[in-house]
Amino acid sequence: MPADPPRSPDAAPIAFIGGGNMARSLVGGLVTGGRAPDTIRVAEPVAAVRESLAADLGVRVFATAAEAVDGAGTWVFAVKPQVMREVCAGLADAAQATRPLVVSIAAGITIAQLERWLGGAAGVVRAMPNTPALLGAGVTGLHANARVDADGRAAAQALLASAGKTVWIDDEALMDAVTGTSGSGPAYVFLLAEAMEDAAVAEGLPPEAARTLALQTILGAARMLTESGEAPAELRRRVTSPNGTTQAAIETFEAGGFRTLVAQAIAAATRRGGELSRAHD
Numbered sequence: 001m002p003a004d005p006p007r008s009p010d011a012a013p014i015a016f017i018g019g020g021n022m023a024r025s026l027v028g029g030l031v032t033g034g035r036a037p038d039t040i041r042v043a044e045p046v047a048a049v050r051e052s053l054a055a056d057l058g059v060r061v062f063a064t065a066a067e068a069v070d071g072a073g074t075w076v077f078a079v080k081p082q083v084m085r086e087v088c089a090g091l092a093d094a095a096q097a098t099r100p101l102v103v104s105i106a107a108g109i110t111i112a113q114l115e116r117w118l119g120g121a122a123g124v125v126r127a128m129p130n131t132p133a134l135l136g137a138g139v140t141g142l143h144a145n146a147r148v149d150a151d152g153r154a155a156a157q158a159l160l161a162s163a164g165k166t167v168w169i170d171d172e173a174l175m176d177a178v179t180g181t182s183g184s185g186p187a188y189v190f191l192l193a194e195a196m197e198d199a200a201v202a203e204g205l206p207p208e209a210a211r212t213l214a215l216q217t218i219l220g221a222a223r224m225l226t227e228s229g230e231a232p233a234e235l236r237r238r239v240t241s242p243n244g245t246t247q248a249a250i251e252t253f254e255a256g257g258f259r260t261l262v263a264q265a266i267a268a269a270t271r272r273g274g275e276l277s278r279a280h281d
């Protein structure tokens with residue numbers, strides 16, 4: 001039997017407001033990392049989601065945010081940008097009374113907005129994780145306002161580190177670019193997987209073989225990218241024999257404007273972050 005992970009029963013309670021996909025990934029990472037589940041309080045209005053969080057992870061669940069934040073020193077806002085203003089307004093009195101460390105993972109929503117909606121003068125960390133957090137293989141960009149002290153920054157970093165790597169971003173204006181690169185980024189790789197699989201089937205491969213070939217290629221390439229210490233361009237060069245098959249494919253990608261298209265896609269996602277902020281102010 002493997003040893004149980006170290007437990008931290010004395011850890012100060014942490015509250016999640018919103019118990020959807022990203023919250024589940026982050027809470028799962030915390031529990032796997034050894035945080036006592038009964039120190040995690042999750043507010044989630046959908047009963048079925050609430051019950052499955054409690055059953056799967058052993059965390060304490062509540063129907064309302066006000067109940068979940070009671071006694072918690074860190075509040076993680078994991079609701080959609082559309083409802084963030086209303087959710088914050090409902091907690092403003094409690095925020096002013098208890099001055100929690102606020103962590104928001106909502107795309108686009110700015111620290112100034114969060115402070116304003118919470119009644120002013122809050123220590124806020126804006127974080128942008130991504131779904132591989134579910135496997136502990138995520139990456140999160142983090143930006144803190146000046147009201148967050150070193151302990152608060154360390155606490156926020158530890159929280160997100162349970163989901164994977166963390167990167168501090170000094171300029172909050174760049175958080176939408178983080179969203180466009182890594183927050184939305186897993187979907188770009190999934191799209192590539194779909195396209196490779198479809199193309200393989202179009203070349204005559206059986207669907208099951210096409211999926212295995214495409215997915216394992218992406219996994220192997222991702223591991224080489226992260227484990228070899230080599231630059232992506234160098235790894236690509238080693239696959240590309242002169243006048244070989246890879247060269248034929250890469251020339252086709254380049255002629256089709258692949259790099260420009262990727263840049264345009266990330267720019268569109270980045271712009272949408274700003275639009276979400278303005279639309280839900």
Ligand SMILES: NC(=O)C1=CN([C@@H]2O[C@H](COP(=O)(O)OP(=O)(O)OC[C@H]3O[C@@H](n4cnc5c(N)ncnc54)[C@H](O)[C@@H]3O)[C@@H](O)[C@H]2O)C=CC1
Pocket residue numbers: 017018019020021022023043044045046049064065078079080081083087105106107128129130131183184
């Ligand atoms: N899904 C992703 O890949 C990523 C999402 N995000 C951000 O995370 C946030 C949540 O996204 P998801 O987890 O994907 O959405 P989701 O829809 O799975 O989860 C949001 C949850 O909030 C709950 N909720 C709604 N109103 C509430 C309220 N008043 N109080 C408490 N909970 C309430 C909903 O019932 C839902 O379960 C969004 O702001 C999104 O921008 C950030 C990084 C990546």
Ligand SMILES: O=C(O)[C@@H]1CCC=N1
Pocket residue numbers: 107179183184
């Ligand atoms: O698509 C979205 O708006 C969210 C934020 C990053 C990933 N999913």
